[in-house]
Amino acid sequence: MIGYLNGKLVDLTPTKTYIDINGIGYEVQITLHTYEQISDKKETKLYIHNHIREDQYVLFGFATVEEKDAFLLLTSVSGIGAQTGRMILSSMTADEVFKAILHADKKALQSVKGIGLKTAERMILELKDKVPNLLEETNIDIVPTIHNTIEKDTLKALMGLGIGKPIAEKAIAAAQKKTQEKIESVEELIKIALKNL
DSSP states (O other): OOOEEEEEEESOOSSEEEEEETTEEEEEEEOHHHHHHHTTOSEEEEEEEEEEETTEEEEEEESSHHHHHHHHHHTTSTTOOHHHHHHHHHHSOHHHHHHHHHTTOHHHHHTSTTOOHHHHHHHHHHHTTHHHHHHHHHTOOOOTTOOSHHHHHHHHHHHHTTOOHHHHHHHHHHHHHHOOSOOOOHHHHHHHHHHTO
16 A cells, blocks of 8 residues: 655646656645645655545545545545545645534535535534544644634633633634633633633
């Protein structure tokens, strides 16, 4: 099995590329997000999923391990094949997928072409318990919306109180929406967030 390919990019398009390694060209299917990350490079390393069926052998490549993990997670859901998994990860980042599943955000998942209500519900049902374990194993931080120091410290404090990360994150977001003025301290944000639990 191929774990990753590291070589020259040839004929790069938003959906596939060829990676030349010592004169051998490997055809690799990619997501739109991977394309955006490698489009300005002449050489790259892609993490590979070997998709093997009786009638085909397709390589799917990802710019990050996180995106590959998200792809494997998505395609483990009954009814979601490799092409649908790639479509989801072309429409949403891996972080956004993890976040939507943890928060049971059916609308976010349904925003992807071809994903209806039943599929979104099935994704949430089958993956909600797997995502936290994956995040723990890989140390993935799925809180790109929390980027300033006060928010980060508040999140750590709430988690230190035994509140789960997704719930703490929601409480912080709710606190910020309700408060018109800028919150200047961790203590203040913690107090408001706790009221939103």
